[in-house]
Amino acid sequence: MVIRTFEGQDMNEALKKVKQELGSDAVILGSRTRRPQAGRQENVVVTAGLPGIDPPWVQDPGFQTGSGRPENSMWPGDASLLRQELDSLRETVLQFERDWGPRTRESVLELVRHVESLGSGVFSGEPAHGVSDEPSPAEKLLCGAGIDAESVKSLVEGLRALSYSPSDLEDASRVHSLLQFLIARNIRVGGSFLEKAKDTVPFVCLFTGPTGVGKTTTVAKLAAGFTLKHKKKVRLVNLDTFRIGALEQLKIYGDLMGLPVEVASTPERFIAQVTEACDRKSDDILLVDTAGLSFGDIGKLRPFVDALSGAGSAVIHVSLVLAASAKTEDLTGAVERFRSLTPGSLILTKVDETSGLGSLYPFLSRSTLPVSYVTTGQKVPDDIEVAHAGKLSQWILGGFR
Numbered sequence: 001m002v003i004r005t006f007e008g009q010d011m012n013e014a015l016k017k018v019k020q021e022l023g024s025d026a027v028i029l030g031s032r033t034r035r036p037q038a039g040r041q042e043n044v045v046v047t048a049g050l051p052g053i054d055p056p057w058v059q060d061p062g063f064q065t066g067s068g069r070p071e072n073s074m075w076p077g078d079a080s081l082l083r084q085e086l087d088s089l090r091e092t093v094l095q096f097e098r099d100w101g102p103r104t105r106e107s108v109l110e111l112v113r114h115v116e117s118l119g120s121g122v123f124s125g126e127p128a129h130g131v132s133d134e135p136s137p138a139e140k141l142l143c144g145a146g147i148d149a150e151s152v153k154s155l156v157e158g159l160r161a162l163s164y165s166p167s168d169l170e171d172a173s174r175v176h177s178l179l180q181f182l183i184a185r186n187i188r189v190g191g192s193f194l195e196k197a198k199d200t201v202p203f204v205c206l207f208t209g210p211t212g213v214g215k216t217t218t219v220a221k222l223a224a225g226f227t228l229k230h231k232k233k234v235r236l237v238n239l240d241t242f243r244i245g246a247l248e249q250l251k252i253y254g255d256l257m258g259l260p261v262e263v264a265s266t267p268e269r270f271i272a273q274v275t276e277a278c279d280r281k282s283d284d285i286l287l288v289d290t291a292g293l294s295f296g297d298i299g300k301l302r303p304f305v306d307a308l309s310g311a312g313s314a315v316i317h318v319s320l321v322l323a324a325s326a327k328t329e330d331l332t333g334a335v336e337r338f339r340s341l342t343p344g345s346l347i348l349t350k351v352d353e354t355s356g357l358g359s360l361y362p363f364l365s366r367s368t369l370p371v372s373y374v375t376t377g378q379k380v381p382d383d384i385e386v387a388h389a390g391k392l393s394q395w396i397l398g399g400f401r
Contacts, residue, residue: 005047137169145399147359187393188370190344191386207321211292213350223253236289267303274286298337322347331360332363374386
């Protein structure tokens with residue numbers, strides 16, 4: 001970079017000189033006011049540089065061959081000019097300190113030394129001084145939580161961007177807090193169904209998912225909560241005509257809570273029940289339980305979902321129920337298999353049945369479906385809560401508590 005100083009009676013005159021000498025690509029490095037001397041008026045001094053262009057003496061053979069300076073007159077032998085350049089640069093640094101506060105120079109120099117130490121290792125092919133192959137506290141925490149290597153790399157990079165200084169990355173408590181924030185930021189939550197129920201009456205929610213994830217128990221927990229805590233009128237509908245005892249289990253829950261339980265063995269029967277509920281406006285929420293489905297059976301449920309397209313003002317919300325204890329690949333695969341039913345939310349069950357929830361993070365961070373509820377045990381209606389990104393991130397890092 002060519003660095004020059006220009007002097008004028010005011011800033012405009014100085015900038016005109018900069019443009020004339022260095023062109024429109026010049027970068028202003030600093031400015032100052034020269035104190036008036038005897039017989040002279042106060043002037044403005046501007047330091048400017050032209051990036052990407054070396055001073056002409058750098059191209060001189062005498063300079064490149066190691067003599068340190070060329071043998072011709074292009075070397076700036078005028079010591080007074082060089083002194084002006086140095087004074088201007090010094091004034092620029094001091095101005096930074098005045099603008100940005102004390103110890104700015106020390107902070108900048110410390111950063112420069114740190115970058116140089118890292119760079120020396122990169123250019124030499126050897127590890128930089130102070131850089132160890134030992135995993136960082138962040139990597140130890142994430143790997144210990146069972147989070148996959150790709151997500152660990154991404155989170156560590158995000159952590160470095162968040163931290164103010166290298167010392168932050170060595171403070172275990174601060175690392176934990178920042179990682180919890182990063183994980184929570186990447187998890188989508190959908191809120192309670194009660195918010196959605198305000199827009200449509202009745203609110204119809206159909207629960208689907210693989211076999212054994214706890215759909216019927218989840219339906220009972222939600223029904224009890226809506227009825228006992230929020231005083232909503234709830235009706236239960238069962239589409240699970242494949243599994244022995246499924247209807248009996250739901251009826252037991254319905255009898256205990258005093259809620260009506262109906263069976264819809266065909267799409268026509270289902271649409272009739274929903275249409276009737278829309279007409280009489282007697283129910284606030286319809287919760288629809290279904291059979292656990294394998295990949296080949298998912299098509300059997302599609303006619304029930306499509307049936308509501310002709311059910312007046314009724315809109316069906318499909319919630320995909322998945323076990324939090326499943327592997328990342330299984331969770332991702334389930335979402336793909338049930339995509340044809342156009343689910344609008346996720347419910348994670350059995351959070352309490354696994355010692356580690358690290359496999360949840362790569363799934364949730366890439367999923368477009370928000371998590372609405374989380375179940376944490378078998379008690380009805382206690383062990384269910386509205387999903388909270390902060391709590392999920394806490395469980396992913398430290399396990400369910």
